[in-house]
Amino acid sequence: MNAVSRRRMLISGSTALMLPNLESNLHAARGSSAGIPKRLVFLTMGYGVNSENWFPSTDQVGTEYDLPPLLESFGDLKSDFSIIQNLTNQRLAGPHAGSQNFLSCASLGKKGDGNSVSCDQLAAQVLGQDTRHSSLAIAGSRWRVDGHGSYVSWSPDGKPVGTYEKTSAVYTALFGTGGKAAEVLAKIQRQQSSLDAILGNARRLNGEISTADRHRVDEYFTSIRNIESRLSKAQDWVERPYPTAPFPQPPGRIGGKEEIELMLDMMVVAMQSDSTRVLSYMIPTLRVLQSLQTRVNPHQMSHKASGDLDPQSVHQRRDRMLAELVSGFIRKLKNTKEADGSSLLDHSLVAYGSSLRQGHGTSNVPLLLAGHGGGGLMQGQNIVCKPKVTPLANLWLSMLRHVGVQTNQFANSDRVLTEVGFA
Known part of the structure; x- marks a missing residue:
């Protein structure tokens, strides 16, 4: 059987990772789990986005809305995701806490110390019982440089969940060392x-x-x-x-957007091989800026770029490149088939967002929810919630219940988001 290079795999982005030499290994790794499992993915960016070009018009509620300029790369996926506006992480201690309580919505206090359980770890208790890894928490670079604060995943006892920080570490976790x-x-x-x-x-x-x-x-x-x-x-x-590795072990650091792309590719394999059903990834914004060949740091950009709508400005190019990377990931999930002919995206939910907007704003956090979660959802919408009073925790509660976590409350949630079809 001929080896297939990583370059060839990445070139064929529209066909994802459906390689002949993976088919038997990946599906054999699924074991005896009944039916096709649901999966959750949380992608968080550090210093947010420019809200003027990232959010659709609030006058275009529902399915008939125009994609904003920074999300044009999602055009062919419009029926597979929804944009949820006016969610607020009301317990964020301040903009410099970054992603620390993005998935827990915990009250951090003035110092931002401590945390409580994050939604990905609650999901892992249900979805991670039959997989090699209960969850995978990935951090792509030094967190504070990228505006992530500290950790994003927190165990039930409020302690941070250890992260995989290098591509080589994720590779070893998925494919072993022989x-x-x-x-x-x-x-x-x-x-x-x-x-x-x-x-x-x-x-x-x-x-x-x-x-x-x-x-x-x-x-x-x-x-x-x-x-x-x-x-x-x-x-x-x-x-x-272990499942068969589709490409040789990479170096620990690659740099640029290629590093993010490789991490996302390995996440697709992790889901397809059923190595884990819960993943979180603190996307390293600094890697994107490296690819744009700019010396502007993420923090400086967040303070100064809130009003600049020039399509060629650094922060607009950064937001566009992030969207291209995430839409490419979702596209691969859609084109990666399950044993019954459905796709990974049909059975997954992917939350992509941040605790911040440009200018260090902490209300109306950017949030895009992709995937169909096994059915029952109403995607393809621009959903506008009531401003300033709709907790981000409502989305996490909705997702937890959808994958089988038996709870009626998460952090400061007050309802499930029936607008998306959650019950």
């Missing part, structure tokens, strides 16, 4: 022993330091506990083969 099961198990056990020793030292250290330092040490060792949790689940899966 080796026989006994060798892999021995390696996992060695890593667990090392972590046990580190955590033991941490407990002794906590008795010898100040309260303030203890908080910092606890934050550090949270990442160790996250690794320990991953290793525990990896041990349960050691006898089950």
Whole structure:
């Protein structure tokens, strides 16, 4: 069987990742799960978008609306997504908290410390029971540079969920490192022993330091506990083969929009192989700016570009490139077929948005919801909610209920979004 290069795969963006040498491996990895699973994807950008060119007119409610200039790349997908206006993350401590509570809508307080469970992790408790990874939380660069704050995914105990920060790390998580099961198990056990020793030292250290330092040490060792949790689940899966990798392992850092594109491609494979059903990705805006060959940093741009509508300005080109990357991802989901002939997009929900607009605005956050979630939704709309009083948490509650999480409340939610067809 001939190998197919990554370049060839990316060139054929309209046909996604449906390669002959993947068909048997990817569907075999699905295991004995009954029916086709639902999947959730959360894509967050750091410093938001220019609302003048990103949102449709509020006078064009429903399906008959004109796509705004910055979303023109979604034109052929119009029946597969909706734009939801006037959602507000009312508990955001301030614009510099970034994405920290985007998926939790937790009350961060003045310092922005701590958090509560994020919606992706609640979904992972239901959707992640039969997959190699309960969820994948991906961060593409140093968070504060991109306006993401700290983490976006938070465990039920309010601790940050460890993120995969390099393309090579995501690749290893999805396709393994090779080796026989006994060798892999021995390696996992060695890593667990090392972590046990580190955590033991941490407990002794906590008795010898100040309260303030203890908080910092606890934050550090949270990442160790996250690794320990991953290793525990990896041990349960050691006898089950990884799906075949569709391209060689990439370097840790690629840079530019190519790095984002590769991450999104691997996310498609993760969903198609049923390696996970819940993904979050803190998109690295700085990588886009690198591709645009500008030295303007994301934070500076967010402060100064709120009124500039010149199509050739840096922030407009950035927003357009982000939209092209995300629409390309959604297009691949639509063109990647399930065993019954339906598509990944038919059974997935993809939320793309931010806690901010340009100019550091925190109300009416940009939010695009794509996918059909297994059916029952009414996509293709420009939905305009009541301004300033419609919590972003309403969307997360709606999505959680749609995938089987038994709850009537999430954070400060007050209803499900029936406008989209949620019940």
